[in-house]
Amino acid sequence: MTRSLLLLCLLLTLYGFQTIPAELFKLSESTLEERSRQSRYFATENEVNLISSGIGVLQDMGYAIDEIEKDLGVVTASKNVDATDSGQVAVAIAFMLLGGKNVAIDKEQKIRVSFITLPSKVKEGYIARVTFQRIVWNDRNVISRVETLNNDEIYLDFFEKLSKSVFLEAHKI
DSSP states (O other), X not given: OHHHXXXXXXXXXXXXXXXXXXXXXXXXXXXXXXXXXXXXEEOOSOHHXXXXXXXXXXXXXXXXXXXXXXXXXXXXXXXXEEOXXXXXXXXXXXXXXXXXXXXXXXXXXXXXXXXXXXXXXSSSSEEEEEEEEEEEEETTSOEEEEEEOOOHHHHHHHHHHHHXXXXXXXXXX
């Protein structure tokens, strides 16, 4: 019993000395691409104004604000949107006409937004990062898909509106 315990301790010690591969913590090109799409630098000294501008933009885009944590620079928002896809409906009808079983069709989706601000490590100002995700339910009320939206247009539109709002807020217009 003592030998087994000593052997186990020796194996655990040797296992603990394994080196971690350097590439383990290296971000992939796609991750860096996503981060650059989702983030923008703002040369403002007032984080609260940046957060307020972000909240205003989200509300203008039809989102309801779910949570605000100004001390942490975090805002979450969401909105419900119809997810019906005419292609899915056509396939479901074709299956039914051919005698197949009833196919589920996407019905509703919730778009969730996370808006985060943090001080820039490079220069004075703040980095704003936004992510858009969606949860899709089918006509059987079952979640059929959960995904991050990577559509460039959504991010460009948001940051264009945020830039204008920050400018107007900074100049009290």
